[in-house]
Amino acid sequence: MKDTLLALGIKKRNKQINMSWQEIADQSDGLFTSGENFRCWVKEQLRKKGELKSKGVVVEKATLPNYKETVEINKDGSHTSDKLLTMSAEQCKDVEYLLKAHGYDTKAWELVSARNNIWNVYSKVDGVQTLYSSKISVKPRKEVLSLEYIREVFDEMSSNYKLPTFNPVRYNADGKMLEVNISDLHLGKIADLSTSNDTYNHEIARNRFFHVINDVITRTSHYKFEKILFIYSQDFFHHEGLSTSTTSGTKMETDLRWNELFKMGVQMLVEAIDILSQVAPVETIYIESNHDRQISYYAIEYLYAWFRNNPNVTVDNSPLSRKYIEFGKNLIGFAHGHNEKKRLAFLMPTEAKEAWSRTEYREFHLGHLHSEQSVTEQNGIIVRHISSVTGTDTWHHSQGFVGSQKKAQSFVYDRDLGLLDVLHINV
Structure with a gap:
């Protein structure tokens, strides 16, 4: 009883309740005859406990459980x-x-x-x-980009976008195919010298992206191409967007908000395809990857809508995780490489049976590892891991994944003779 009365008296002293001293004393079942008597008792109890401050405010000493959050x-x-x-x-x-x-x-x-x-x-x-x-x-949350927002970005870009100036001079219907491969750009990644011994941000990513495209076009000026295969959809975005996490939920450090990431990304892709399509007709495809499986799919749907009436651009927006491109006697498979592991060599003849029977030169091009691994041949298929121009962030530095050359690779194919040339574009 006295503990309860003391608690009420402390609240009264701290002006936490509106009751008078007399009203509290009246609830004491006769222990205190007056409000003043009760007030003096409270004051004496606090003095004994050493909890009385000069201004009459009690220092709270709550007994909380030892709870581990x-x-x-x-x-x-x-x-x-x-x-x-x-x-x-x-x-x-x-x-x-x-x-x-x-x-x-x-x-x-x-x-x-x-x-x-x-x-x-x-x-x-x-x-x-x-x-x-x-x-x-x-x-x-999985729904990181609304259809409304994508529509807004599309409409805004439609009204403001200007076609890059470029003179198409090398198209040849009986020529060769150029594969421009910019895997693992990781737009939105942030790296700092103080934590990863490297510098990377969205501006550097954009500059490297267009450096690769311009360098490839310049260095292949002696070729005439029947078509250009533009491969970008392998961790083009660093994270899924709103959650700033990978597809599986791992949090990423980033220098772009989700809406800025998507807007900048699709603008870069539209501009890149416009530049390439002035050299030869362009085909681009969606490839599932582990950082941006969802937002990259939204981007390919954006490109599909943007170029829907352009006869020089083909956009494969199928959600299949692996894709196969047949060009003459060449069959090239594309996958990110984070899931298939040693099964790759047996997937191509199963998933692309008819194309397999018609072709002689077969390759698989993979991303994910950010470096050019040893090229292997399995079951008659050459397997290549494509390098990346992306920076080294804090996590990769802490894990010791450092030292890989920052470069992209592009490939020139002849319909009958297979792979003719591999270009290494260093940044």
Whole structure:
């Protein structure tokens, strides 16, 4: 009884309740005859405990449980957060409140499950408090770009975009095929000398991207091409967008907001295709990868709509994770390479049976490793890992993945003679 009265008296001294000293004394079942008597008793109790301050305000010494707050990052990209929270019964059922209370952006994360257990805690100032042991599971939202936003970017670019000036002089219907391959650009990645011994950002990425295109065009001026195969869709974007995470949910450091990332990316791709299509007809394809599987698919749909009436541009927007291009006696397969591993050599003759029977020169071009690995031949298929012009970020530096040459590779094919030339474009 006295503990409860003391807690009320402390609240009265701290002006936390509107009751008078007499009203509190009247609830003491005769322990105190007057409000003044009760006030003096409270003051004496605080003096004995050493908790009385000169201005009459009590220093709170709450007895809180030894609660260990934790955040777990799971293999599937989801998070499990466990915290001790002060909230009401209504707030326990409020999804948005729970996400914010655990520190998650409601636009980037969605609640999977929640469990809240009551903890009754005694405080000398507030008496018994009701806290909640709150444990939630969350996962990154998959819908990172709305159709509305993509439409806005499309309309804005349609009204402002100007075709790059370039004179097409080398088209030849019976010529050769040029593959311009810019794998693993990672637009939106940030790298700093102080943490990764390298510098990289969206401006550097853009400059390197167009340097590769211009260098390839210049160095192949002695060829006439029947078509250009433009390969970019292998981690072109560093992250999926709004969540700034990879497709599986791993958080990435970035220098671009999700909307700026998408807008800049599609503008670069449209400009690149326009430049290449003035040399020869262009074909580009979607390839599934581990950093940007979703946002890259939105980008290919954007390109499909943008060039829908352009007879010199073909856009393959099929969501298949692997693609095969047949050109004369050549069959080239494309995959990111993060899933297939040693199965590649047996996939081509199964997935592209008819083209396999018609061709003699067969290759697989893979990204993902950011470096030119040893070229191998498996089951009659030459397997190449394509280099990257991207920078070395903090994670790659900490793991020791350093020293790879920053370059891109492009390839010239003859319909009958196969691969004629490999160009290495250093940056």
